[in-house]
Amino acid sequence: MNPELIEQVTKMVIEKIQSRQQSTETSNTDKASPVKFWDHTSASKNKSDYQRTQDQSRTESGGKLIEIKSYTDSATTSRQKTEGNSVESSQHREADSVSEELKDLQDKTPARIGVGRAGVRPKTDTWLKFRFDHAAAVDAVYGDVNDSLLSRLDLFKVNTLVEDKEIYIRRPDYGRKLSEEAKKTISERCNKSPTVQIVVSDGLSSSAIEENVEDVFFSLKQSLTSLDLDMGTPFYIEKGRVAVMDDVGELLKPKVVVLLIGERPGLVSAESLSAYLCYEPGKGTIEADRMVISNIHKGGIPPVEAGAYLGTVIQKVLKYEASGVSLVKKEE
Template sequence: MSPHGNPDEVWRRLAALTPARIGLGRAGSGLPTREVLRFALAHAQARDAVHAALDGEGVRAGLTGLGWAAVPVASAAPDRATYLRRPDLGRRLDEASRERLRDAAGAPVDLALVVADGLSARAVHEGAVPVLAALAPAIAASGWSLAPVAIAEQARVALGDEIGAALRARAVAVLIGERPGLSSPDSLGIYLTFDPRPGRTDAERNCLSNVRQAGLPPDLAAFKLHWLLTQAFARGLTGVALKDESDRLLAGEPGAAALAAPR
């Protein structure tokens, strides 16, 4: 029989193309033991990612290696359990962090970067510094001024709005651990907001999702973020009105080079 006509072989080939759980097989009316154990491991890894503490000093060391200053901040959620129960507290700074940012703020800057634990500190530990290392040369080449990088604990995406406003930044990019899936406990998200201030909505942000080696690689994420930043500064906006068309540049489409020019 041809391999293409063998159901087991067809499923094996399909399963090799994706981390999704397909073609798991069966043992009687249930799953094979190996698949039950794989599911339990993935579930445990996702739970660990949600509850793990952010290694702020490790992140700071990585930023120091890039020659960037950093400032630690925290949301109004006093601990991880409260953070998970009260998303609203994760969206605003505690008073000590507000004072720290007031001291760190200087003249207005083009960009504020926030590295935030979110729902997966593991994603931050593995992905944040590689993305920023790939982004650093593009920031320098563009001549953008940069605020001290905020390293945020117990943080939700919207915390970046208050941080960006406090640092007097034209735009803020939040690198944050995403909610873990059962095959992606290390997924980093990047949220970009022009003219950050409390009260901004998700419709006013651009998002790059699934940033990790098995998804959107860090160097490609940095390329896309730089493209979006260039367009955000030129157009004075982010969100639903700004579409990521950077793939056209990568594909070398005719006329795509015009997309790289500020408008």
């Protein structure tokens, strides 16, 4: 079959169809462009000359038909957009307010607040810091005080009924009693009936002793000297609890016992020291008779300042011959 004849017939049919469409259309907004064919029989013409052209409306709209919306649709869309912007602005203001309040709280506490999460888990930095602090707390409980520190402070060492750390943790009552050997050593090496007896113990944090007790100890000694108060022979109790000061009171009969002991470590600080005071402790002493200055460390009460303040508190205890709740009642 002759290809030229087929092409001529096809052109005639297309032109006929296009002429009918043009006569029936009432709008020119979506008018179809005429179709041009590549004359494959002529080698002199360029193929690009026979590509389909776009009408003006398509060109202006970037190749897409222009969609004309009604006034009601436009008004609804505008209103929704305005409302959306208002809600978004409100959310931003609320977020800013929350962030400012959170920042204020974070500035006031070392606790882990507002650290965020990654999915259902803590962020990597937060988790690693938590693991580090937890490990420091464990080391504080299970660690031992360096003998070189005891030598610098001229403290001799005695023990409670506790034999190892596991027993110390499970049996707090064992840490409240001196061993028979300890009682004998204290009786032989310490002065009897001093005004102030200083005792040091690792308690639940050897790190607290390592980091703070030297500054507190020397500051307290200087404060007692300036107040002209005589001090007994200080010593160190390994694995002791707070109530061990009662046994010390029974043995030495001091007016005031000051026990510098490591606090239970937390995830914020594992090196916090406490200073417990009691007037004439012994058998029958109750917890209400004791008083404490706690949170002694570089992030809390400065150790040197704590030692100086202890001298003032001891002077008050001696004046009223009471401590704890009894001292508060007498002051009133």
